[in-house]
Amino acid sequence: MKKIISMALAVLLLGGLATLFASCGSSYDGEINVYNWAEYFADGSGGTVDVVAKFEEKYNIKVNLTTYETNEGLYNMLKSSNSNYDVVFPSDYMVEKLKNEKLLTKLDLAKIPNQKKIIDRFTNMDYDNGNNYSIPYSWNVTGLVYNKTMVKGKPESWNSLWDKSLSGSILMFNNSRDAYAIAMQMCGINPAAFTKADVDKATVKLKEQKPLLKKYAMDQTFTEMENNQSAIAPYYAGDIYTMMTNNEDLVGVLPEEGSNLFVDSMCIPKSAQNIDGAYKFINFMTEPENSAANMDYITYASPVDGAKQLIDKDVADSELVYPPDSYLDKCYTFRDVDEDVYSYMQEQFVKLMS
Amino acid sequence: MRLKRPTIPYIIWMAVFTVIPIVLILLYSFTDRSGNFSFEPFIKAVGYTNVFLNSLWIAFISTVICLALSYPLAYFMSRLKRSTQNLITMLIMIPMWMNFLLRIYAWVTLLQNNGPIDTMLSLLGIHTQLIGNQGAVIVGMVYEYLPFMVLPLYTVMSKIDYQLIEASGDLGANMFVTMRKVVVPLSVPGIISGVTMVFVPSASTFLVAQYLGGTKDIMIGDVIDKIFWSDQNTGSAIALILMVAILFFLIILNFFGDEEAIAT
Numbered sequence: 001m002k003k004i005i006s007m008a009l010a011v012l013l014l015g016g017l018a019t020l021f022a023s024c025g026s027s028y029d030g031e032i033n034v035y036n037w038a039e040y041f042a043d044g045s046g047g048t049v050d051v052v053a054k055f056e057e058k059y060n061i062k063v064n065l066t067t068y069e070t071n072e073g074l075y076n077m078l079k080s081s082n083s084n085y086d087v088v089f090p091s092d093y094m095v096e097k098l099k100n101e102k103l104l105t106k107l108d109l110a111k112i113p114n115q116k117k118i119i120d121r122f123t124n125m126d127y128d129n130g131n132n133y134s135i136p137y138s139w140n141v142t143g144l145v146y147n148k149t150m151v152k153g154k155p156e157s158w159n160s161l162w163d164k165s166l167s168g169s170i171l172m173f174n175n176s177r178d179a180y181a182i183a184m185q186m187c188g189i190n191p192a193a194f195t196k197a198d199v200d201k202a203t204v205k206l207k208e209q210k211p212l213l214k215k216y217a218m219d220q221t222f223t224e225m226e227n228n229q230s231a232i233a234p235y236y237a238g239d240i241y242t243m244m245t246n247n248e249d250l251v252g253v254l255p256e257e258g259s260n261l262f263v264d265s266m267c268i269p270k271s272a273q274n275i276d277g278a279y280k281f282i283n284f285m286t287e288p289e290n291s292a293a294n295m296d297y298i299t300y301a302s303p304v305d306g307a308k309q310l311i312d313k314d315v316a317d318s319e320l321v322y323p324p325d326s327y328l329d330k331c332y333t334f335r336d337v338d339e340d341v342y343s344y345m346q347e348q349f350v351k352l353m354s
Numbered sequence: 355m356r357l358k359r360p361t362i363p364y365i366i367w368m369a370v371f372t373v374i375p376i377v378l379i380l381l382y383s384f385t386d387r388s389g390n391f392s393f394e395p396f397i398k399a400v401g402y403t404n405v406f407l408n409s410l411w412i413a414f415i416s417t418v419i420c421l422a423l424s425y426p427l428a429y430f431m432s433r434l435k436r437s438t439q440n441l442i443t444m445l446i447m448i449p450m451w452m453n454f455l456l457r458i459y460a461w462v463t464l465l466q467n468n469g470p471i472d473t474m475l476s477l478l479g480i481h482t483q484l485i486g487n488q489g490a491v492i493v494g495m496v497y498e499y500l501p502f503m504v505l506p507l508y509t510v511m512s513k514i515d516y517q518l519i520e521a522s523g524d525l526g527a528n529m530f531v532t533m534r535k536v537v538v539p540l541s542v543p544g545i546i547s548g549v550t551m552v553f554v555p556s557a558s559t560f561l562v563a564q565y566l567g568g569t570k571d572i573m574i575g576d577v578i579d580k581i582f583w584s585d586q587n588t589g590s591a592i593a594l595i596l597m598v599a600i601l602f603f604l605i606i607l608n609f610f611g612d613e614e615a616i617a618t
Binding site: 070072073076174176210213214215216220223227228229339342343346347349350351353354 | 387398401402404405462466467468486564565567568569572576577580581583584585586588
């Protein structure tokens with residue numbers, strides 16, 4: 001008897017869940033599949049605006065959001081699976097790669113009137129001049145963060161990541177492109193475009209650094225720095241701003257030699273099903289008000305004219321989130337690199353770690 | 355053996371989720387980027403031999419520690435009152451309800467500098483670096499996979515008839531001899547499935563070393579993860595080698611017990 005009752009309860013529970021799922025989405029006019037970085041839309045938490053819900057309400061289109069971790073993950077998904085995403089968010093070099101491999105739809109800018117509000121610098125990027133395939137969503141630069149109680153002096157250059165006196169408490173990017181970019185800058189190579197020989201030179205530089213490192217880290221940089229576990233680390237400047245609000249001893253620096261200006265953009269893959277919905281979505285996210293809401297949440301900079309004035313003043317005033325134009329002129333943006341060279345770099349990076 | 359109709363769904367399941375993926379891995383590992391037949395992925399895979407051996411070593415140590423910790427625990431558990439047994443089983447299971455990554459994060463917090471363990475040791479005058487080394491990785495692995503060792507051992511041991519142990523005592527065997535001659539031989543199936551369930555996943559695990567280890571501690575799972583970003587062929591080749599190594603390990607294990615005990 002007990003068994004029958006518990007079975008019945010289990011069935012009821014599952015049935016309840018099923019109806020709960022089924023009851024959503026019945027009254028929408030359509031749906032779009034959005035594939036974005038994790039935590040990349042303001043989601044309504046902590047007093048922010050739930051931008052996606054706002055879109056759903058305005059256009060009565062359901063948004064199915066899935067997330068990815070790396071540009072390469074996105075690429076593999078678009079290249080080798082039968083996915084049907086309507087809007088994706090690749091970074092600069094990945095836009096160019098996807099464009100070159102004919103995986104993106106050429107945009108009809110008339111359907112994205114807000115594109116005119118994109119700041120000139122970001123419509124004229126080399127990877128997609130004129131925004132024919134991508135509409136910039138966010139941008140930022142890489143920078144340095146250090147703990148002033150653990151570092152003597154004021155680091156101003158990437159050089160500090162090779163500082164022997166900090167041995168054992170230095171972190172380094174755990175992704176090949178960002179790690180190699182810093183090493184290449186140190187070797188006087190342009191990280192935007194490089195050859196295998198350049199990779200080899202940078203590898204030597206990184207090998208020199210390895211014994212000084214505490215670890216290669218990505219997300220862990222947050223906890224490592226905020227909990228005073230490491231002295232210095234490279235990271236994305238907007239995230240450094242967030243770390244600084246959580247630990248007063250942390251200082252963010254824009255390295256004097258310049259750094260990587262990265263742009264994440266919205267694109268429509270060739271395989272998209274609901275292209276109209278995708279255009280509406282992209283246009284909606286390019287509205288200054290909505291861009292500001294998202295940027296408030298992720299603390300990266302908005303490429304939309306007029307958005308900066310709408311975001312939190314402390315964020316807008318931070319040089320880390322909005323570096324001055326004079327600094328941006330010193331920065332480089334990644335370009336698509338030959339497949340062969342790119343996988344060579346990745347291979348060397350894994351070898352370096354093993 | 356003749357196929358019966360009810361087995362068809364399982365055959366489809368196996369085909370879609372086991373056979374086809376393995377065939378794809380095979381295909382990828384014997385081709386180059388442009389899809390031509392090539393041994394290049396394997397030649398590249400050989401470059402990671404040291405990581406490979408290191409992973410097997412870490413998995414081996416973790417398995418041994420898990421076995422050493424679990425065996426007495428499982429034995430004493432099986433001798434307790436039924437209700438207490440259920441309670442302890444529950445306590446062992448509860449951490450597994452939490453996400454694997456969160457549990458690793460918890461260990462990062464526990465072991466970090468000025469963390470609870472470090473602070474306590476400092477009070478006792480011991481100053482060491484607890485995190486960022488192979489020891490921390492092994493601690494994480496043992497914690498992660500301990501239930502997979504305890505539960506099969508406990509299941510087997512609770513089936514051992516207590517009268518056999520009593521009989522052994524009546525015939526003059528002391529505790530140690532009883533263990534060696536009666537309990538251990540009867541629990542071999544549990545040991546084998548426990549060892550399999552700990553060794554196999556820990557040899558191929560990833561992220562644990564990234565979170566708890568330092569720059570030197572990288573495991574083959576991490577290498578596969580990283581290399582897949584740009585080179586699925588070499589990634590597949592490494593995965594294939596790992597699969598063959600594990601298969602080899604299972605075959606050796608097979609010699610020690612009857613076939614049914616092996617959980618694959």
